[in-house]
Amino acid sequence: MTNFTFDVGLLNPLSHGTRESELTSDQAWLQAMVDAELALTRALVDAELAPEWMLAVCDALADARQFDLRAIAAEARNGGNPVIPFVKHLGRAAERVRAGASDHLHVGATSQDILDTAAMIVARKVICELIHQLDSFGADLADLADEHRGTVMSGRTLGQQASPTSFGFVAAGWLDAVLLIVTRLEGIRDSLPVQLGGAVGNLSVLTEIGRARRSETPASEVLDTVLERFADHVGLVVPRLSWHTNRVVISELASVLAAATGVAGTFALDVSVLSRNEIAEVSERLAPGQGGSSAMPHKRNPVSAVLITAAALQTPGLASTLYGSMLAEDQRPSGAWHAEWQSLRVLERLTISAVTGAASLVARLDVDPDRMRANLDLTDGLVFSERVTTILAETVGKTTAFALVERASQEAFATNRPLQVVLASILITEGCSDELRAQIWAAFDYEGQPGQSAAGIDRVVRAFRQRSDAAARRARAANSTDMVEGDDAKVGAPARSNNARSNNARSNNDVRTA
Structure with missing residues (x-):
């Protein structure tokens, strides 16, 4: 039997149907490395530090599929990073296109320059995909918030029913988090920098080349052109300084990716809880064959919600590793930089899967307003305790009101009687006026928006749609x-x-x- 070693996502079912592999695979990273190297060469041509004919060579080398990915990966063990063997493969390919072409590749750069720039190229594509998926996720949440602004349900705190709210307000809360994280992602996307510093970050080699080949122009101007054109060719920005050991870029990227996964995970966790049999207020619309069990034929598991939550639970550790890699010594670190590669890629993969999964889940979310109302009735009015306490306090004072409603709530719970009835009896005993008792009795009503729900929903939905x-x-x-x-x-x-x-x-x- 032939032994094949490959990864098809056996242990990551959430990845199927997403662009995770397309955007973060070894092939995607190799293409980003090709893009980085050739962008540098094109920038050298733009700055008149390399011959014009190198543009045709770059065109011929632009497709990473022509390079032996497996060989480059295997050879990376010898030097500790994949750029070292890749540059050799790239140089040989360039020489086949035109003799002497390899002289104009990887000029003035070091391995970290290329791999860091490739990481930013990949990250930019990942972020664009996340924004696309979050826009879809948010659009459906905005519709839910609008449609269910009057759908009353129990607000829950510490796992217990608390006070009434609306499902529209809950959906608006999810949407507000989406809007916040999209804004952060856009800011990160538009600030991702190229990396170009040479061996110790000071561009000494390129400076010497600029002086030798463009002696009539100040070297600083020549290098500015190289940096600007390099960044422009790959759609990134020019940093003030090389950032070989200044890893704030990576830590900020890690933070926003982990936060995006957390936004998706919070939504998914809420769906998991609300879809429990004993709650059953929402459910994931399952296709035939989905949500089943290997042992229990009756199961209809919220599989998407479970997998999204699982992805979100994995991201804090990855973000922690990337924050730890900020401790990078000297001008190029020994180990901290290397620890970033897989951690960042796995974090990007989990974020794509989680956010794409959330966008799919919300589009298949079934909401049961009748069940929400029925669950509110389970407490026999106890969910109104805060509301009636507030109303009563206007007449008898906050402390007295709280004590009266607390006493009524305990009696209602102990005797399985509605709070409305028990409290009415206590208020008669306490000598409260007929007008006050009528006001308290009317407060046990689900109609109307609790608090400022309507205004809050309007603000969030309006901001997202704008x-x-x-x-x-x-x-x-x-x-x-x-x-x-x-x-x-x-x-x-x-x-x-x-x-x-x-x-x-x-x-x-x-x-x-x-």
């Missing part, structure tokens, strides 16, 4: 720009600069994936 409308306008504007450029090209208009083309391509990619 953001969605703005994103749609940006997309239309970008598409309009594409059409104009296409017409210009057809009539022989002057070609735009490489910088303009790169910016436009980056913008279009953001619109399509975000």
